[in-house]
Amino acid sequence: xxxxxxxxxxxxxxxxxxxxxxxxxxxxxxxxxxxxxxxxxxxxxxxxxxxxxxxxxxxxxxxxxxxxxxxxxxxxxxxxxxxxxxxxxxxxxxxxxxxxxxxxxxxxxxxxxxxxxxxxxxxxxxxxxxxxxxxxxxxxxxxxxxxxxxxxxxxxxxxxxxxxxxxxxxxxxxxxxxxxxxxxxxxxxxxxxxxxxxxxxxxxxxxxxxxxxxxxxxxxxxxxxxxxxxxxxxxxxxxxxxxxxxxxxxxxxxxxxxxxxxxxxxxxxxxxxxxxxxxxxxxxxxxxxxxxxxxxxxxxxxxxxxxxxxxxxxxxxxxxxxxxxxxxxxxxxxxxxxxxxxxxxxxxxxxxxxxxxxxxxxxxxxxxxxxxxxxxxxxxxxxxxxxxxxxxxxxxxxxxxxxxxxxxxxxxxxxxxxxxxxxxxxxxxxxxxxxxxxxxxxxxxxxxxxxxxxxxxxxxxxxxxxxxxxxxxxxxxxxxxxxxxxxxxxxxxxxxxxxxxxxxxxxxxxxxxxxxxxxxxxxxxxxxxxxxxxxxxxxxxxxxxxxxxxxxxxxxxxxxxxxxxxxxxxxxxxxxxxxxxxxxxxxxx
Numbered sequence: 332x333x334x335x336x337x338x339x340x341x342x343x344x345x346x347x348x349x350x351x352x353x354x355x356x357x358x359x360x361x362x363x364x365x366x367x368x369x370x371x372x373x374x375x376x377x378x379x380x381x382x383x384x385x386x387x388x389x390x391x392x393x394x395x396x397x398x399x400x401x402x403x404x405x406x407x408x409x410x411x412x413x414x415x416x417x418x419x420x421x422x423x424x425x426x427x428x429x430x431x432x433x434x435x436x437x438x439x440x441x442x443x444x445x446x447x448x449x450x451x452x453x454x455x456x457x458x459x460x461x462x463x464x465x466x467x468x469x470x471x472x473x474x475x476x477x478x479x480x481x482x483x484x485x486x487x488x489x490x491x492x493x494x495x496x497x498x499x500x501x502x503x504x505x506x507x508x509x510x511x512x513x514x515x516x517x518x519x520x521x522x523x524x525x526x527x528x529x530x531x532x533x534x535x536x537x538x539x540x541x542x543x544x545x546x547x548x549x550x551x552x553x554x555x556x557x558x559x560x561x562x563x564x565x566x567x568x569x570x571x572x573x574x575x576x577x578x579x580x581x582x583x584x585x586x587x588x589x590x591x592x593x594x595x596x597x598x599x600x601x602x603x604x605x606x607x608x609x610x611x612x613x614x615x616x617x618x619x620x621x622x623x624x625x626x627x628x629x630x631x632x633x634x635x636x637x638x639x640x641x642x643x644x645x646x647x648x649x650x651x652x653x654x655x656x657x658x659x660x661x662x663x664x665x666x667x668x669x670x671x672x673x674x675x676x677x678x679x680x681x682x683x684x685x686x687x688x689x690x691x692x693x694x695x696x697x698x699x700x701x702x703x704x705x706x707x708x709x710x711x712x713x714x715x716x717x718x719x720x721x722x723x724x725x726x727x728x729x730x731x732x733x734x735x736x737x738x739x740x741x742x743x744x745x746x747x748x749x750x751x752x753x754x755x756x757x758x759x760x761x762x763x764x765x766x767x768x769x770x771x772x773x774x775x776x777x778x779x780x781x782x783x784x785x786x787x788x789x790x791x792x793x794x795x796x797x798x799x800x801x802x803x804x805x806x807x808x809x810x811x812x813x814x815x816x817x818x819x820x821x822x823x824x825x826x827x828x829x830x831x832x833x834x835x836x837x838x839x840x841x842x843x844x845x846x847x848x849x850x851x852x853x854x855x856x857x858x859x860x861x862x863x864x865x866x867x868x869x870x871x872x873x874x875x876x877x878x879x880x881x882x883x884x885x886x887x888x889x890x891x892x893x894x895x896x897x898x899x900x901x902x903x904x905x906x907x908x909x910x911x912x913x914x915x916x917x918x919x920x
Contacts, residue, residue, distance in 0.1 A: 359408040359432050363449035365398050367423055379603050383420045401606035408432055423453035429471040567608055574601050671704045678705050678734055681741055688712050692719050694920055696889035698896045700913040707733015708857045708912035711744050718754050722788040723916045725857035739770050740784055756788050756801030760840040767826035774836045783826020787855040796847045801840050808854040810885040815878055818843055852885045852919045859913035865903035889919055
């Protein structure tokens with residue numbers, strides 16, 4: 332049972348860990364940068380916009396984040412939702428984009444689906460002609476199952492205004508190209524360096540404009556992304572360092588305001604690149620932590636699986652061993668049960684049926700309820716000359732041990748009564764006692780065994796209308812016209828030592844003679860009925876209650892008495908187990 336609890340605990344832990352990680356990977360993480368496009372009457376250049384409102388609405392419930400000093404924003408969305416994203420800042424136009432996270436594939440074991448570089452360029456409200464709308468709906472960003480990536484589906488107005496965005500983009504590129512050309516002219520001593528690479532890299536990553544149908548790269552695994560990103564960071568750091576060298580040289584050779592403008596522009600680009608690099612380093616650090624967590628989770632899963640396999644193996648071993656043991660026990664039980672059933676058939680063949688008993692003694696009825704398959708209680712009836720000998724015997728123990736003693740008692744009674752023709756009750760009991768001592772060798776070698784039997788025996792003389800009784804611990808009850816009389820037995824049992832040590836194994840019994848009156852009923856019984864626990868208080872039935880029941884029964888016919896005794900016993904016992912064999916012999920005259 333303990334192994335089963337361990338297995339269930341491990342399975343539950345494994346399930347909830349996977350479930351929590353699955354919920355974690357249900358997220359869609361969106362990030363990007365927002366820049367502005369303005370006109371200073373000489374050149375148009377992009378600038379990083381901080382404090383831009385990036386609002387996402389779901390079911391008319393908006394939430395807003397703002398861009399940081401690097402113009403970067405980050406959002407956390409749910410899968411299978413339809414969001415309206417709005418990017419706005421005072422004095423710039425507003426851009427809106429529908430993001431449909433439906434059908435984005437679930438990637439188990441990662442942080443979630445990451446959408447990087449979703450950049451926006453806002454237009455300065457007073458920098459462009461009036462025919463360009465300040466509120467621009469870009470369209471819808473959806474996952475294409477055909478292409479396996481994210482695509483922008485532009486609406487018609489956005490498509491018609493593409494020429495304005497192309498014009499702005501050309502201005503940005505021309506401004507950056509001018510700076511590159513000027514830097515190259517002033518760095519004759521550093522031709523081996525590649526400042527253009529740094530500026531191009533900044534331009535590529537920091538200045539972007541969504542086209543009519545841009546594609547977002549499919550999400551790659553954490554391990555590949557981290558490895559690739561670490562290499563890119565080293566390269567980017569080297570490029571920024573080179574650009575700083577170029578900037579220092581440019582400052583040394585600056586001659587006019589035009590050079591100062593170019594220096595400020597380059598400083599802004601380098602600053603933006605450094606901010607981007609710092610953000611990327613933070614992302615890489617987070618990704619490394621994620622990889623470490625995933626590694627620990629994988630190790631945990633492997634250990635759990637190994638433990639689970641070991642536990643299952645141990646449980647299977649013990650189960651198989653227990654099954655084998657149970658099979659052997661079942662076979663032994665079957666053999667024992669077959670032997671006991673055979674003993675029951677033997678005992679049943681020795682004990683006369685109730686019909687046979689009534690052929691000898693019509694006034695007789697029996698309540699006989701063995702606790703087990705075979706019984707330690709038995710009854711004995713025989714006709715000898717003009718008299719009838721009847722007895723109810725309770726042997727030591729019950730079940731198989733009691734049945735062995737009953738076989739000895741039955742054999743001895745046949746010998747004493749049927750063969751020797753003994754009809755004196757006291758002599759029958761004394762001879763029976765001697766026979767038990769001899770059969771069980773209780774008086775040989777100092778053995779202290781007390782096995783034997785308690786019994787009540789009567790000899791009926793119809794001719795003289797009398798009944799003689801002798802008992803070994805078991806009394807007899809006579810009821811006439813509702814009046815109960817208890818005829819007491821002797822205080823010692825058949826077999827075993829006498830109560831007084833000086834008597835040794837010698838025991839004597841007395842005979843009591845009782846007249847048979849019309850309407851009288853005599854009861855011989857064992858103690859099984861009175862010792863049964865039951866009732867509301869789970870207590871013994873006891874002798875006083877038994878006497879009241881017999882008084883109630885005595886007025887009825889034998890078969891009705893038998894039914895009443897059985898039903899009362901069953902009701903009293905209830906759900907309790909039967910504790911002992913039950914035997915009641917009734918004689919109604």
